[in-house]
Amino acid sequence: MIENTFIQTLIANISNEKSLNETIAEVLDISYDAAHRRASGKSKFSLEEGIQLAKHFGISLDKLFNTSQLDFVAVEKTLLIDSEKDLETYYTKSFNEIESIPQKEKCEILYSAKDIPIFYTLSNRVLSKFKAFVWLKILDPKFKELSFENYYPSQSLLVSAEKLGRLYEKFQRKEIWDITTINSLLKQVHFYFLIQQLSAADAFTVTKELRALINQIEKELSSSENSILLYHNELLLMNNSVLIKGQEVRYLYIPFTMLSYYRTNDRTTCKQAEDFLGKQLYNSKLLNASGEKEQRTFFNKIYAKIDALEQLIKATLALDFQ
Numbered sequence: 001m002i003e004n005t006f007i008q009t010l011i012a013n014i015s016n017e018k019s020l021n022e023t024i025a026e027v028l029d030i031s032y033d034a035a036h037r038r039a040s041g042k043s044k045f046s047l048e049e050g051i052q053l054a055k056h057f058g059i060s061l062d063k064l065f066n067t068s069q070l071d072f073v074a075v076e077k078t079l080l081i082d083s084e085k086d087l088e089t090y091y092t093k094s095f096n097e098i099e100s101i102p103q104k105e106k107c108e109i110l111y112s113a114k115d116i117p118i119f120y121t122l123s124n125r126v127l128s129k130f131k132a133f134v135w136l137k138i139l140d141p142k143f144k145e146l147s148f149e150n151y152y153p154s155q156s157l158l159v160s161a162e163k164l165g166r167l168y169e170k171f172q173r174k175e176i177w178d179i180t181t182i183n184s185l186l187k188q189v190h191f192y193f194l195i196q197q198l199s200a201a202d203a204f205t206v207t208k209e210l211r212a213l214i215n216q217i218e219k220e221l222s223s224s225e226n227s228i229l230l231y232h233n234e235l236l237l238m239n240n241s242v243l244i245k246g247q248e249v250r251y252l253y254i255p256f257t258m259l260s261y262y263r264t265n266d267r268t269t270c271k272q273a274e275d276f277l278g279k280q281l282y283n284s285k286l287l288n289a290s291g292e293k294e295q296r297t298f299f300n301k302i303y304a305k306i307d308a309l310e311q312l313i314k315a316t317l318a319l320d321f322q
Contacts, residue, residue, distance in 0.1 A: 006050065006059075007039060013057040013248075013267060027056045058250050058267035073269050075262040078253075081139050084157060087132060090259060091122070091160040097251075098167055098244070107246040108172040110277045112238040115184045117175060118259075120217075122165030126209050129153055130202075132161070134188045135259060137197075147197040169227065176231045176238055176280055179301045185210065186309050193313055203313055211306050218299045221288045231284035232298055238280075243273050250274070 007020075014023045025035035028049055037043040045053070053059070078094075081087050101107055111117050121127040133151050136143045143151075189206055192198035198206075220226045242253040242261075250270035253261040264270070287295050 006045070006053075007041075009059055010053065010057065013059065024053070027053055055265060057248065058265035058270060073264055073266045075254075075264045075266075077256060078261045078263060080257065081135070081259050083140050083142075084132070084136055084154065087135065087259075088154070088157045088160050091157070091164045095160065095164045095167055098164075101244070101246060101249060106172075107244050107249070108174060109168070110243040110245060110274070110281075111173065111175045112241045112277065112280065113175050113177050113181050114238040114240045116182055116213075117168075119165050119168035120213055121185075122161040123169075124165075124209055124213065125158060125162075126205055127213065128158060128161045128165075130189075130206050131185075132157065134192070137192075138258065148192065148202050149199060171227065173228045174231065174281065175228060176233050176277075176284055178233055178238070179298065179305070181238070182210070182214070182302055182305060186305060190309060190312065194316075200313055200317055204310065207306050207310055211303065214299065214302055214306075218295070221295065226288070228288075230287045231281055232287055233280060233284035235283055236280055241273065241277075243270065243277060245270075245274060 010023070011020055014020060018026075020039050021032055021035045024030070024039055025032050028035070034043070038045055038049075079086060079090050081090055118131075121131045129151070130148065132153050133143075133146075133148050137146070186207075189198065189203050193200065193203045217228070217230065220228055221230060240255050244251040244253075249265065250267060251263060251265050252270045252273045253263050256262050285294065287298060
């Protein structure tokens with residue numbers, strides 16, 4: 001019974017261009033005859049083969065045992081981070097997961113950006129160092145009293161971070177932003193400046209590079225070679241969920257803790273997430289296709305927030321009577 005359900009699920013998920021036998025043979029790297037025997041029920045799939053096919057097509061195996069349980073889905077939890085080494089492992093595993101997607105898939109990434117997408121803060125050494133500092137200050141008790149000036153991230157951490165950031169640039173991206181998307185980073189700069197764990201000079205270096213990053217994104221919108229579609233949504237709160245969407249594969253990442261995610265390739269769940277993100281896109285303004293006035297208005301509001309933080313820091317320094 002389960003075997004028949006599995007075969008029917010495979011048939012429902014394969015493209016019209018290939019037969020069931022061809023698809024099974026390709027995914028499992030077996031002969032056409034061996035694939036035919038499995039598809040016809042003459043031979044049974046091994047557990048490893050079933051998992052391999054399920055992963056390829058985003059099929060939730062738990063549903064095969066009880067198809068009435070439509071409100072449940074199996075998810076994988078990414079690594080919890082408690083140390084700098086964990087953070088490096090997180091970067092490396094994320095890179096390996098994304099890079100393993102076949103190039104023929106021509107995937108696009110849909111990012112609901114409550115905060116500046118993590119990938120942007122990994123390709124720049126100062127922003128990468130600052131974000132790692134913030135995360136580890138919160139996640140690793142050993143970092144509690146450490147100042148930014150005295151934090152020296154390992155070279156391997158910076159390299160793994162930059163590799164992941166550069167990989168993101170290779171994908172077609174659809175990102176949904178609001179002008180509040182940069183708020184978290186600005187608040188972090190202000191907070192650590194106020195408690196004297198980030199110097200004014202370092203704070204200004206971070207804001208300078210943040211401004212350069214925003215300027216780079218702004219210029220990319222009008223580039224003929226740009227790979228980003230940037231949407232402005234004023235109505236909905238984003239949640240940092242990420243959907244990687246290919247011709248056949250789907251991966252959905254939902255925030256669990258600060259950096260950890262629940263990950264699933266369950267096709268039904270990914271389709272539901274894609275539909276919801278599609279509604280967000282529909283109710284958003286595509287800045288790439290907007291006029292110069294609308295683009296400038298959006299980015300000027302972001303630059304104004306950065307300027308306001310810099311002025312606040314300068315005012316604090318000027319009023320420091322001690």
